[in-house]
Amino acid sequence: MNNSIRQISPVDMAPPGGHYSHATIANGLVFVSGQLPITPSGERLHQASFEAQTRQTLANAQSALEAAGSSVAQLVQVRVYITNIDNWPVFNQLYMAWAGQSMPARAVVPVPELHHGFALEVEAVAATK
Incomplete structure (x- = not known):
């Protein structure tokens, strides 16, 4: 394995559900895998409100960033996949x-x-x- 690439597995997050790391550090950047609304205990919040799903997903992204030695303040790029564009205004407020x-x-x-x-x-x- 290349020593300049490190995989991060935060202790305050449920283990990944597949063959990936929650975050990977390479060349001074942290790449956070797609985060879903899954609690640290592994509960899938697919039945929860959009707001609750958003808060958990953003908390997961933040946990991955912080475990990698970064933070929300250090973000360079964020990509959001959303199944109902009508939720865009709610997402944008919570994201802000x-x-x-x-x-x-x-x-x-x-x-x-x-x-x-x-x-x-x-x-x-x-x-x-």
Whole structure:
């Protein structure tokens, strides 16, 4: 394995559901895998409100960033997959509160469905501190 690439498995997150890492550090950047609304105990929040799913998904992204030695303030790019574009205004408000002064490049991609019936998925790239 290349010593300049490190996989991160935060202890405060459920283990990945497949063959991937929650985050990978390479060349001064943290790549956060697509995060879903899954609690640290592994509960899938697919039946929860869109707001609850969003809060958990953003919390998971933040946990992965922090475990990799980064933070929301260090975000460079965020990609959001959302199954109902009508939820866009709610997402944007929750995202603004979460991101604070950080304004990374961002894309919001409407998709027909996500794994386990989730309403959104978030992936990100950030600089290390």
